[in-house]
Amino acid sequence: MGLHMSKCPNCGNEATKIVKEWNYSIFHVKNFNCTTCQKNFKAYFKQGKFSHIIDSTQRKPIYSVIQYLKKHDSARAEEIAEAENLSVAEVIKMLEELEKKGIVESITT
Numbered sequence: 240m241g242l243h244m245s246k247c248p249n250c251g252n253e254a255t256k257i258v259k260e261w262n263y264s265i266f267h268v269k270n271f272n273c274t275t276c277q278k279n280f281k282a283y284f285k286q287g288k289f290s291h292i293i294d295s296t297q298r299k300p301i302y303s304v305i306q307y308l309k310k311h312d313s314a315r316a317e318e319i320a321e322a323e324n325l326s327v328a329e330v331i332k333m334l335e336e337l338e339k340k341g342i343v344e345s346i347t348t
């Protein structure tokens with residue numbers, strides 16, 4: 240079960256309860272429920288290897304940016320910044336991070 244385990248970003252315990260799994264873009268996503276603190280988080284895997292975690296219980300600004308991009312096929316950093324109440328510089332930084340991870344295809348500023 241090694242591949243199916245992931246550490247809870249909240250309490251650091253190994254959470255083994257998978258609530259749901261699906262494919263998202265190039266990732267395989269597993270939604271875990273931490274059996275210790277009862278929080279849910281999503282672990283992203285790329286080609287069978289662990290990539291990163293998104294903790295949906297703490298809505299980070301980067302999560303809002305991803306949600307915005309899901310709703311709008313493409314968007315300029317300025318539009319996202321205005322819609323999500325962030326600074327343009329912050330949004331650009333987050334988009335660059337997302338591009339590195341392969342979540343965002345290309346950045347146009």
Ligand SMILES: [Zn+2]
Pocket residue numbers: 247248249250251252273274275276277278
């Ligand atoms: Zn936990």
